[in-house]
Amino acid sequence: MSKTMKAAVMTGIRKLEIQEVPMPTIDDNQVLVKVKHVGICGSDVHFYEYGNIGDFVVKPPFILGHESGGEVVEVGKNVTTLKVGDKVALEPGIPCGKCEYCKRGDYNLCPDVVFLATPPYDGVFAEYIAYPENMAFKLPDGVDTMDGAMVEPLNVALHAINLADAKLGESALVLGCGCIGMLTILTLKAAGVKEIYAVDVLPPRIEKARTLGVKEVWNGKDVDVLAMVDMVTNGRGVDMVFETAGTVKTTQLTIGAVAKGGRIVITGMAAEPLIPLDIIGLVCKEAKIFSQFRYKNLYPKGIKLIADKSINVKEVVSDTCTLDDLPEMFEKSIKEKDKVIKAVVEM
Ligand SMILES: [Zn+2]
Ligand SMILES: [Zn+2]
Known part of the structure; x- marks a missing residue:
């Protein structure tokens, strides 16, 4: 596999460039995911337009994107629940698992969460991502990776x-x-x-x-x-x-x-x-x-509701684009805010 991959890199306020960045490598408890679909969230557009959300300040170069679905292409040696070829949705917040909030199940309130595309942690507008097995949720037949990306806002x-x-x-x-x-x-x-x-x-x-x-x-x-x-x-x-x-x-x-x-x-x-x-x-x-602050313990449920056709998340997808066209889509999201309800990048 090549040593670099394509990613959309924020290099400044309202500046996004498609660059070659180092390919991620997995540890024993991670899977390597080929990213297939990533939604553009209001928070991504806000970071792009203003460079911050409250105290979270982007220090370029920075990669946005936290709503993703993809396919497993490599598994670490301790991974037991996923295999190469599985389609997955990635829950973007990786909680510490040790604090008071994590221990009582309120992990959305974890002060030490690593949340994709929230500074200082890079996001997933990239071709690949290395991800912990326990935060990658297998998608059943009938649920594609665009649905997988939409599980995040659905939650x-x-x-x-x-x-x-x-x-x-x-x-x-x-x-x-x-x-x-x-x-x-x-x-x-x-x-x-x-x-x-x-x-x-x-x-x-x-x-x-x-x-x-x-x-x-x-x-x-x-x-x-x-x-x-x-x-x-x-x-x-x-x-x-x-x-x-x-x-x-x-x-x-x-x-x-x-x-x-x-x-x-x-x-x-x-x-x-x-x-x-x-x-x-x-x-x-x-x-x-x-x-409400984000969500917790809902990925399996969200995926089930899409699989059994209780909710058709694609109804709210208004726009799609390629990774190369992502800079224009960010601009469109600002200039045509009324029309762009949910844009999703297809890789
Ligand atoms: Zn979001
Ligand atoms: Zn915690």
Whole structure:
């Protein structure tokens, strides 16, 4: 095998170059994966555009990408569950396994996690990656590597509806119809929640959300969202509100829209750290607010839901490109934000 491989390397803010980089080598507990599909996440675009997310600052050269599916081409000598030729989805966070949070199962909160494409750890916009066996999940027949790449954002939606404890026959409002909002809609439907309302401000996203089978989707610029919620629920509010847009306005809408005793999940991260909220309104409703950080213990479940056709993750894939065309796709993701819901690189 050759000693170098192609990778998309971030060399500065809004600078991405296709370069030859050293080929990774595996240790005894790892597999070498030929990367086949990688999704472009909102976080990748943010790192590319601004060079940081909060305290995580990119120091070029840096490789983005954390949503991937591929094929095993080599296995370490201790590997027992995977073999050459297996298709896998890679869970991008490798937790320490030793801390308090890891030990109690909340490994998404591990302070020592190695998370792909989160500085200082390189990501997976590359031809190959060496990866621990226990974080590479075998894909069954009928689940391809594009589905495998989409398991990562799907898990965000799955974790959100687990936190909300979504139940058959309940109602929900999804704020934001980007990739995560749309996957939340599909996941809610699969969980038996059919009364779903959605909000966005970008017309192409609103049109797309309509095709996913929501009851109503509103343009937050044109209508008073809380008045609409009042109207469709006879003033009761919805059982669950999912904030996936990451804006001050939508975060503030959550309390007004939720029913008494309802649940709110904050998945999006607004850029402003301080957001005034109607706490008295919240107290009077005895509603619960959950915050969400990534996901945990969900890769096998996400893969199963795709395999049994409960959720078709490809419905939200709007664009595909080759690794060579990745720099243009990043630019398109910024300039045509309304149209690019989920772009996936095909290698
Ligand atoms: Zn992601
Ligand atoms: Zn840990």
